[in-house]
Amino acid sequence: MKIVFATSNPHKLKELNEITASYGVKDIEFILPPKDFDPLEDGKTFEENSLIKAREASKLTGMISLADDSGLCVECLNGAPGIYSARYAPTPQARIDKLLAAVAPYKNRKAKFVCAMTLTNSDGSILFADRGECFGEIAHKQAGTGGFGYDPVFLVDGKDGLTMAELSEDEKNEVSHRGRALRKVLDFLASQNS
Numbered sequence: 001m002k003i004v005f006a007t008s009n010p011h012k013l014k015e016l017n018e019i020t021a022s023y024g025v026k027d028i029e030f031i032l033p034p035k036d037f038d039p040l041e042d043g044k045t046f047e048e049n050s051l052i053k054a055r056e057a058s059k060l061t062g063m064i065s066l067a068d069d070s071g072l073c074v075e076c077l078n079g080a081p082g083i084y085s086a087r088y089a090p091t092p093q094a095r096i097d098k099l100l101a102a103v104a105p106y107k108n109r110k111a112k113f114v115c116a117m118t119l120t121n122s123d124g125s126i127l128f129a130d131r132g133e134c135f136g137e138i139a140h141k142q143a144g145t146g147g148f149g150y151d152p153v154f155l156v157d158g159k160d161g162l163t164m165a166e167l168s169e170d171e172k173n174e175v176s177h178r179g180r181a182l183r184k185v186l187d188f189l190a191s192q193n194s
C-alpha cells in the first residue's frame with residue numbers, strides 16, 4: 001500500500017522509513033507529495049497543522065496521506081517555540097543558539113517534543129489522528145551529531161544525560177515523539193487490514 005507522506009523535510013521521511021521497518025511493517029511504502037505541495041500552515045495547534053498538510057496532499061494526489069506536525073515545547077518559555085519550531089530562527093544552528101539564550105535565565109529547563117500525526121483519506125476526510133510525546137530537558141550546551149533540529153540540546157529523560165543527537169537511530173526512534181505517534185498510526189492501519 002502506498003501512502004503519501006505530506007512533508008518537505010527529508011529527516012522526517014528518513015525516520016519514518018526507519019520506524020516502519022523496525023516495527024516489522026513491510027507492506028507500506030511512503031512516497032513524497034508532488035513538487036507543488038506547499039500547504040499554508042496557519043493552524044493554531046500541532047493537530048490543526050498536521051490536518052492541513054495531510055488534507056492538502058490528499059487533495060493533490062487523490063491518495064491516502066499522512067502528515068507529521070512536530071516541535072519542541074519548553075516549560076519556562078510557556079510552550080515556545082512549539083508550532084513555530086521550524087520558524088524560530090533562519091537556520092538550525094541559529095534556532096539552537098536562540099533557544100539556549102532564551103532558556104539561560106531559568107532553572108526549570110523541562111521540555112517535550114510533540115508529534116501530531118494525521119492520516120487522511122483520498123477525499124481529505126480524517127481516517128486517524130493521534131500524537132506522540134517525548135519528555136526531557138534543555139541541555140546547557142549542545143552535544144551529538146545524530147538526528148536533526150533541536151536534537152543536540154534535548155536531554156532525553158531516562159537516557160543518562162545523553163542528548164537525542166547522541167542516541168543511535170534505533171534508540172531515538174524507540175523513545176521519540178515521532179516513533180510513538182507513528183507506531184499508533186501503523187497499529188491503526190494493521191487493524192483495518194485484519
Ligand code: ITT
Binds near residue numbers: 008085
Ligand atoms: P514539514 O512541515 O514539511 O513536514 P517542517 O520541518 O517545516 O517540515 P514542522 O512544521 O512540523 O516541519 O516543524 C518541525 C520542526 O520541529 C523541525 O523543523 C525541527 O526544528 C523541530 N523538530 C521536530 N521533530 C524533531 C526531532 O525529532 N528532532 C529535533 N527537532 C525536531
